[in-house]
Amino acid sequence: MKTKILFVVLILYSLSSCTSIHIYEITPLKEQEIQGIIKGETSKDEIIEKFGQPQDVNIYSNNKEKWIYRSSKMLYDSSYYWLYGTRTKNTFDSKLEILFQNGIVLNYVYYQTKTPEVLDL
Numbered sequence: 001m002k003t004k005i006l007f008v009v010l011i012l013y014s015l016s017s018c019t020s021i022h023i024y025e026i027t028p029l030k031e032q033e034i035q036g037i038i039k040g041e042t043s044k045d046e047i048i049e050k051f052g053q054p055q056d057v058n059i060y061s062n063n064k065e066k067w068i069y070r071s072s073k074m075l076y077d078s079s080y081y082w083l084y085g086t087r088t089k090n091t092f093d094s095k096l097e098i099l100f101q102n103g104i105v106l107n108y109v110y111y112q113t114k115t116p117e118v119l120d121l
């Protein structure tokens with residue numbers, strides 16, 4: 001009887017240890033730093049100091065520019081592979097668009113999307 005209980009415990013332990021979670025992140029945008037942007041005050045130099053060079057720049061008339069920053073994070077989870085034979089992938093995409101006029105932040109927009117996906121192995 002003790003042998004059967006030990007066997008069941010070992011099987012359950014080995015199944016639970018098959019969990020693996022992998023995170024891949026590209027250019028993280030920190031919400032704390034985004035909240036520090038002040039419309040009408042924050043300069044281009046301060047934005048570059050916080051986020052680096054923008055990935056895209058659009059130039060408009062009236063001394064306006066829009067800078068765009070993107071970030072992507074992928075989370076792979078194999079927790080239930082042993083049970084269902086699948087893995088999941090969640091992709092979190094972030095985008096920060098900052099509109100400048102005369103070198104000062106006029107407005108900014110930050111948004112995030114999550115795309116879940118089931119991967120069959």
